[in-house]
Amino acid sequence: MNEILSAIAIGTGATLVMDGWGLVRKQLLGIPPADYGLVGRWLGHMAHGRFRHERIAAARPIPAEALLGWGAHYLIGVVFALLLVAMCGAEWLRQPTVLPALAWGVVTVAAPFLLMQPGMGAGIAASRTPRPNAARVQSLITHSVFGLGLYGSALLLNAFKGV
Template identity: 45%
Template sequence: MVDILWRSVAIGVGGTVLMDLWAVLLWLLAGQGKPNWAPVGRWFWHLRTGKVFHDDIGKAAPYAHEQALGWVSHYAVGIAYGVLLVAITGPAWLAAPTFLPAWIVGIVTVGAGWFLLQPGLGIGWAASKLPNPNKVRFLNLAAHTVFALGMYGTALLLA
């Protein structure tokens, strides 16, 4: 059981690391915004008061350690998704990983961003309040596909 748990955690971390490297690559080579987890940290900080949805997270009361909390939350969610993947697929998948289950989990989890985090930050359902929502949606799907590749690759390394 402990073996399955640590592998699940490692799979979530591996997926999240690859997703972060992807974001840095997009920043360096494609001019995308630099990864900034501070707004997510502020959002998580305000969850403790029961406030889930904000009109604009930038106008919410700041938290001194929101950048750190954003990074920790980002990795905690990635780990939770790794645990979810292994819970769904079972120990047999750990012995012989395939990409499809990881990709399905990766794509399904985009929904948490579109229907919880993004409205929570005040940018609307699936980034609908942004001037370029379709671009953001495409980048979300691409990032979660990279996350799935990272989970799958980590599982292969551990098999």
């Protein structure tokens, strides 16, 4: 149970780091952060049997789509952390190392590339966007930052446990 609670804290922290990167990226590069309201819209349409859209921004809005999207975003971050802990074990929680967390962050980019982007109309790995390679690089960087956030959150959690 302690491992589960730790993974929840780590996943939440890593997702916060990823969101912080989105804000920094906007300031440094002028790239807007992800619109999780559109993710909520996509998920909301799934309840009605629609899993793929030509362009999610043009789809009918869903009540509370922003709340749904942001909630899903953090839930997914927690699930990814739970999977990392399941793969690496409690030893990684006691003595976190960067390589497994960073590698896992990179692996998680498969979720948007193969599920979210195609379902929302952007194509596999953003192939239907105006600048697919730029979108791919940004997704890879963002998920790498998530991986570093997993590592940093695990270190921070250990620091608080030691207090």
